[in-house]
Amino acid sequence: xxxxxxxxxxxxxxxxxxxxxxxxxxxxxxxxxxxxxxxxxxxxxxxxxxxxxxxxxxxxxxxxxxxxxxxxxxxxxxxxxxxxxxxxxxxxxxxxxxxxxxxxxxxxxxxxxxxxxxxxxxxxxxxxxxxxxxxxxxxxxxxxxxxxxxxxxxxxxxxxxxxxxxxxxxxxxxxxxxxxxxxxxxxxxxxxxxxxxxxxxxxxxxxxxxxxxxxxxxxxxxxxxxxxxxxxxxxxxxxxxxxxxxxxxxxxxxxxxxx
Amino acid sequence: xxxxxxxxxxxxxxxxxxxxxxxxxxxxxxxxxxxxxxxxxxxxxxxxxxxxxxxxxxxxxxxxxxxxxxxxxxxxxxxxxxxxxxxxxxxxxxxxxxxxxxxxxxxxxxxxxxxxxxxxxxxxxxxxxxxxxxxxxxxxxxxxxxxxxxxxxxxxxxxxxxxxxxxxxxxxxxxxxxxxxxxxxxxxxxxxxxxxxxxxxxxxxxxxxxxxxxxxxxxxxxxxxxxxxxxxxxxxxxxxxxxxxxxxxxxxxxxxxxxxxxxxxxxxxxxxxxxxxxxxxxxxxxxxxxxxxxxxxxxxxxxxxxxxxxxxxxxxxxxxxxxxxxxxxxxxxxxxxxxxxxxxxxxxxxxxxxxxxxxxxxxxxxxxxxxxxxxxxxxxxxxxxxxxxxxxxxxxxxxxx
Numbered sequence: 001x002x003x004x005x006x007x008x009x010x011x012x013x014x015x016x017x018x019x020x021x022x023x024x025x026x027x028x029x030x031x032x033x034x035x036x037x038x039x040x041x042x043x044x045x046x047x048x049x050x051x052x053x054x055x056x057x058x059x060x061x062x063x064x065x066x067x068x069x070x071x072x073x074x075x076x077x078x079x080x081x082x083x084x085x086x087x088x089x090x091x092x093x094x095x096x097x098x099x100x101x102x103x104x105x106x107x108x109x110x111x112x113x114x115x116x117x118x119x120x121x122x123x124x125x126x127x128x129x130x131x132x133x134x135x136x137x138x139x140x141x142x143x144x145x146x147x148x149x150x151x152x153x154x155x156x157x158x159x160x161x162x163x164x165x166x167x168x169x170x171x172x173x174x175x176x177x178x179x180x181x182x183x184x185x186x187x188x189x190x191x192x193x194x195x196x197x198x199x200x201x202x203x204x205x206x207x208x209x210x211x212x213x214x215x216x217x218x219x220x221x222x223x224x225x226x227x228x229x230x231x232x233x234x235x236x237x238x239x240x241x242x243x244x245x246x247x248x249x250x251x252x253x254x255x256x257x258x259x
Numbered sequence: 260x261x262x263x264x265x266x267x268x269x270x271x272x273x274x275x276x277x278x279x280x281x282x283x284x285x286x287x288x289x290x291x292x293x294x295x296x297x298x299x300x301x302x303x304x305x306x307x308x309x310x311x312x313x314x315x316x317x318x319x320x321x322x323x324x325x326x327x328x329x330x331x332x333x334x335x336x337x338x339x340x341x342x343x344x345x346x347x348x349x350x351x352x353x354x355x356x357x358x359x360x361x362x363x364x365x366x367x368x369x370x371x372x373x374x375x376x377x378x379x380x381x382x383x384x385x386x387x388x389x390x391x392x393x394x395x396x397x398x399x400x401x402x403x404x405x406x407x408x409x410x411x412x413x414x415x416x417x418x419x420x421x422x423x424x425x426x427x428x429x430x431x432x433x434x435x436x437x438x439x440x441x442x443x444x445x446x447x448x449x450x451x452x453x454x455x456x457x458x459x460x461x462x463x464x465x466x467x468x469x470x471x472x473x474x475x476x477x478x479x480x481x482x483x484x485x486x487x488x489x490x491x492x493x494x495x496x497x498x499x500x501x502x503x504x505x506x507x508x509x510x511x512x513x514x515x516x517x518x519x520x521x522x523x524x525x526x527x528x529x530x531x532x533x534x535x536x537x538x539x540x541x542x543x544x545x546x547x548x549x550x551x552x553x554x555x556x557x558x559x560x561x562x563x564x565x566x567x568x569x570x571x572x573x574x575x576x577x578x579x580x581x582x583x584x585x586x587x588x589x590x591x592x593x594x595x596x597x598x599x600x601x602x603x604x605x606x607x608x609x610x611x612x613x614x615x616x617x618x619x620x621x622x623x624x625x626x627x628x629x630x631x632x633x634x635x636x637x638x639x640x641x642x643x644x645x646x647x648x649x650x651x652x653x654x655x656x657x658x659x660x
Contacts (some may be wrong), residue, residue, distance in 0.1 A: 049557040050431070050543065053281040053440045059425065066436060072555045097279055098542040102556030123545070125285045128277055148283040150445060155286060170283060 002140055002163035003090035004117045007040055007200050011217050012166070012224025014041035014202055016094060018058060019075040020065030021047075026242055027065075031082040033246050034231075037253045038088055040224065041166070041202075043120065044079050046072065046095035054123045057229040060236070065180040072103050073111075080115050090165075092118040092144065097128075105135055113139040118165045126159045127217055144168055149185060153192050160197040167193055167225065171205045181206050187220040194221060202226050210256050227256070229248065265579060270459020270546075272579035278458040280545045283442050292460040294365050299467065304360060311356050312471060315389070316346045318353075320472070322479035322636070327606040331585050335490070336497040338483075340476045340504060340641050343611065344642045349641035350472060350500045351382035355451055357384040357468035369448045369578040373397045373437040375496070376567030376614065377409025378641055379453030384418035386451075394418040397437040399429035402566045409645050427560035430570045434544050454497025455574030458545030462502075462574050469503025476636055484634055489544075492517045493638040494618040495588065496568035498534070498577045500640035509585060512648035518577060519621040521563035522590030530562035533590035533651035534573040535581050548575040564593035564649065565613035568640070595620040597653055600643065612641030613649065 015034050020027050021044045034042055047062035049069060054062070084091060093116050100121065108210045112119075119141055124132065126145075142165035147156055147174065160167065162258050171186055190201050203216055204226030213225050231249060265272040270292075270366045278288055298304040311333060312318040325337045342350040370392050374380030380396040387394035396413055400422045403410055413420055426432040434457075441450045455462045455469075469580065480488055491508060493501035495518040508514045520526075520533040531537050534549045541550040543558055551559040551571035561571040580586035591599075596613055599620035611619060618637055626635070643650070651658040 049426070049545070050435050052435050052544070053442065055439075066557060096542075096557075098556040099551070100549075101542060101547075102552065102554070122281055123279045123542070125278060125280065125282055128279060146282040146285075148281070150283050150286045150421075152286065159282075170281075 002117045002142065003088065004142055007090070007166060007223070010223060012041070012079040012202060013039045014043055014224065014226040015039045015231060015253065016043040016045055016226060016228030018045040018047055018061040018065060019078050020068065020070035021061040021232065022064050022235060022240065022242065023068050024074055024078065025072060027078060028081060029246060030249065031078070033250050034253065035082050035089060037250070037257065039253065041090045041092055043094045043226065043228070044075070046075050046093060046099050048096040048099055051096065055229060057232050057236070061232045072099055076111050079112070084115065090117040091115060092120060094120040094122065097121050097124045100132070105132055109135050109139055109141065113141060113189070114239060116141060118144045120146070120168060121256045132179070146170060147193055149189060153195070156193060157196045160199070163197050163199045166200045166202050167197060167202050169193065169201050169222070171203050171207070181212060181216070181239065183215065183219055186216070186222070190221045200224065204228065213256050265576065266459065266463055270463065271464070272576045273582060275548050275575035275578040276459055276462060276546050278545060279542050279547065280458050281442060283445060287445055288458055288460065290365070294361060295460055295464050298361055298364060305644050308357055308360060312353070316352050317344065318471065318477040319377070319479070320344055322476060323484065325607050328603065331606055332623070332626050333628050334394050335630045335635045337622065337635045337637060338480065338488070339609070339639040340472060340636055342472055342500065343609070343615070343642035347378070347382050347385050347643050348644060349378040349382070349612065350469060350503060351379045351453055352385065353471055353503070354453065354465050354468040354499060355379070355382040355386045358449070358451045358464070359390055359392070362392070362451070363390060365449065367447060367449035369393045369395070369444065370451055371395045371397065371437050371440050371448055372451045372453060373430065373433035374432065374453065375399070375402055375569055376565065376612070377402065377406040377413065377645060378567060380417070380418070381409050381412050383414035383453070386411040388416045389419065394588070395421060395440070396421055397421050397422045397433040397440070397619045399427070399433050401428040402430070402433070404657035405647055405649050407648065411474055423650055429561070429566065431558065431561065431572070438544065454499045455502045455576055456497040456544055456546065462536055462546065462576055465499050466502040466506055466576060469499050470506045472500065472503035472638065473505060473507035474506060480634070480636060486634070487511050487514055488636045489630070489633040490517060490635040492519065492567060492618045492622055492635060493640065494614045495573060496521065496570050496614065497572070498574035500638050502574060502576055504636070504638045505580070505586065507617040516580070516586035517619045517621065518586055518588040520588055520590050521565055521568035521596070521617055522592045523562040523564070525592055526590040529559070531590070532561035532563040533571060534571060535577065536590045538571070538576070543572040546575045548578040549573050552653065562625045564596060564653065565617065567612070567614040568617065589621055591617040591620040595624065597650065599623055600650060601654070604643070609639065611639055611642050613646045614641055
């Protein structure tokens with residue numbers, strides 16, 4: 001069974017967090033706090049030294065995790081240690097391709113199967129995904145497709161053939177955590193995506209507040225949203241006071257879930 | 260070119276290369292590949308480029324018989340392909356002219372580039388000035404300090420320099436930031452990549468624009484010596500000057516090809532930039548190639564005295580040439596390069612950049628009293644003006660006012 005098959009039709013909430021941030025031990029507490037609130041999806045970010053698609057905040061989180069010597073194995077163990085409820089929260093890994101290549105594609109998949117429902121590989125476009133996709137299919141893990149404002153309808157049609165889990169719509173031609181949301185453009189592109197696929201669409205990049213979540217869910221055809229950088233930004237805003245951070249994080253997630 | 264036919268349509272040189280970028284950039288890379296293919300077969304485009312090569316850059320660059328060095332070596336007959344005489348002082352301008360003509364054709368109004376030694380930045384700023392396009396150069400803050408003359412040059416040429424403070428504050432990080440800028444401004448921006456690195460079609464395109472070096476050298480040597488050279492030697496960072504020289508000779512199986520990497524403090528130390536001697540295959544900046552990385556695939560910081568070679572990756576075509584054994588690659592340390600820098604200046608009256616000083620060091624090391632009468636072409640791809648401060652400091656000469 002894959003938890004991504006049971007996503008609700010509307011108001012899906014996916015939360016992104018970098019593994020090993022701000023340290024391995026503290027990271028477990030961060031993920032427990034997130035998991036306790038039962039979002040629909042948790043995205044576990046594997047830190048990479050050169051995260052070219054990420055903005056400053058996530059770069060900083062990656063750096064903190066790597067400075068403390070975080071390994072891929074430790075990240076995978078961490079994900080497995082965050083207790084999972086069957087039929088509830090889906091677990092997705094978001095990472096860069098070199099991490100998987102170096103670990104070995106089949107080794108990587110073997111070590112995450114049973115725990116992880118989906119994989120988002122930021123720098124693995126459709127043109128390069130064949131080998132990994134075939135491997136993932138064997139183990140019932142979904143390769144999440146990314147669509148950007150630059151993707152035209154013809155390309156989207158090819159990309160989304162047989163898409164599963166959800167479709168990650170990059171809300172701006174920006175890096176994570178950047179730019180303002182343009183609801184009109186977002187809605188136009190979601191309409192285009194929905195012509196080609198019944199898979200739920202989630203809007204990510206630049207979703208920062210309860211207001212963003214509400215307006216996207218109410219005024220666009222999106223099935224839900226992804227929040228990432230904002231959850232990490234909070235830690236720096238609180239001057240890296242970890243106890244305060246856990247409380248604020250918990251409060252923030254609850255506030256988003258209440259309607 | 261009868262049997263060498265790389266890359267394939269998906270940008271693979273053997274197993275290396277490809278396009279590993281976010282979906283935001285993919286449509287543009289595909290558009291770029293199409294635009295480039297059209298330009299390549301467009302006589303008007305090629306004529307315009309050739310005219311700029313001849314009258315703006317000063318091509319063809321001479322092929323100079325380095326008689327004093329040949330005598331010193333007591334072995335081979337050495338020729339320098341003198342791309343250091345180009346306008347702006349290095350081979351980088353060849354590629355920048357090609358790419359900016361393409362940018363204009365594609366209707367882009369804003370140019371970005373990364374730079375290490377500053378040569379590519381200067382060349383980019385130069386062509387932007389020439390064509391009146393807005394220019395933003397990403398440069399590691401460590402490189403800004405060690406390449407001050409080039410920073411000033413770029414400013415004079417009207418470019419905006421953006422210091423990069425992340426990571427090792429050098430070329431790799433400048434490229435990360437340039438890619439981020441590109442993702443953000445993909446609609447109006449053209450990214451002029453300075454080396455045969457990055458995602459397809461860049462490695463192919465940059466190689467083609469630089470191959471004017473090898474095409475000229477081939478004609479020149481055939482005219483002078485009535486035969487092909489026995490060896491080609493060039494330094495390799497990302498590898499554009501080397502690919503430019505090597506490419507037109509790849510089918511000439513009797514020509515031995517040697518790439519020289521920067522081994523920093525030694526290829527077995529952690530302070531090296533010798534990607535193919537010390538690295539393993541991985542993915543950095545959009546292509547699959549040799550990279551310096553740890554067992555988890557985290558990219559290591561490179562080290563070299565030469566800012567232009569201080570890069571933990573290498574162009575995918577070089578990885579292919581290494582794997583297929585068409586070319587051989589060796590590392591040269593900072594110290595060896597610095598010695599060659601001085602020796603070449605004294606012997607030939609040519610002050611080379613620190614980058615080709617690595618190629619020269621290999622020449623001095625491997626060809627002394629050997630290979631009698633063999634013919635060598637070494638790509639002298641840049642001049643040393645930009646390195647005077649760095650070299651003076653290392654040698655212990657006070658150049659402050």
